[in-house]
Amino acid sequence: MKxxxxxxxxxxxxxxxxxxxxxxxxxxxxxNYILNPYDEFAVEEALKTKEKFGGEVIVISLGGSENVEVIRKALAMGADKGILLKDDSQRDTFSIAKALAEVLKEISPDIIFFGKQSIDYDDQAMPSLVAELLGLPSITVVVKxxxxxxxxxxxxxxxxxxxxxxxxxxxxxxxxxxxxxxxRYPSLKGIMAAKSKPVEERPAPQFENKTEVIEMLLPPPKKPGRILGTDASAVPELVRLLREEAKVI
Structure with missing residues (x-):
């Protein structure tokens, strides 16, 4: 199975x-950069699928040369080879999905794993978007x-x-x-073996972004807390503030 x-x-x-x-x-x-935590579950499930059915696990990442680090971690866990779609430019979700779909169409795998979302942008769109571009069914937020x-x-x-x-x-x-x-944690043997496993580098297919970041802002600082009282007499004022000031009830 591929x-x-x-x-x-x-x-x-x-x-x-x-x-x-x-x-x-x-x-x-x-x-400090890491392998996206949800992608670790995807890699593990890919390895379990290989252990059950045989075949090979191919790890794909799009980004700069630094992305080889996360590919190597997946190889150390037990994946067979990696593909780096090299591109240092700022891409939106659509452009990344199109590039991944192009390469996946060429590879023609039996099953494609993603983490449900990436913790940087958290849009949770990539698995479904790639599936749509490939004309494949998709199931997301999978726990079994x-x-x-x-x-x-x-x-x-x-x-x-x-x-x-x-x-x-x-x-x-x-x-x-x-x-x-x-x-699973990469073993010392797996880490050493990963150094000799092939990682193919190729230019990422280019597609136009559909969105543009106009401005990035930090969230406003939290307001300091207030103590309204220490007994039940403070409840009416608390309810009033929650309704009129915080507007949560």
């Missing part, structure tokens, strides 16, 4: 984000996945207030959610 995993390089969740001098991007000075020998796919996905079970067929695009699995 299995593809698309991964992204994102700022560490502990990063204190600062806006760059251009006002449209973040200041990358001192920022079963694939049968005949290519039947049964997945459980999170929805508001519960879960729903979805049935489909290969080929398919899957968006992995936290809880789908427990990603």
């Amino acid at each position: 299995i593809a995993v698309c991964v992204n390089r994102v700022p560490d969740t502990e990063t204190r984000v600062k806006i760059g001098a251009d006002g449209k991007t973040i200041d990358k000075t001192g920022v 996945l079963e694939i049968s020998e005949d290519g039947t796919v049964i997945a459980e996905r999170e929805i508001e207030g519960g879960r729903e079970k979805v049935r489909s067929k290969l080929p398919i695009v899957i968006g992995a959610q936290r809880g789908l699995n427990e990603p």
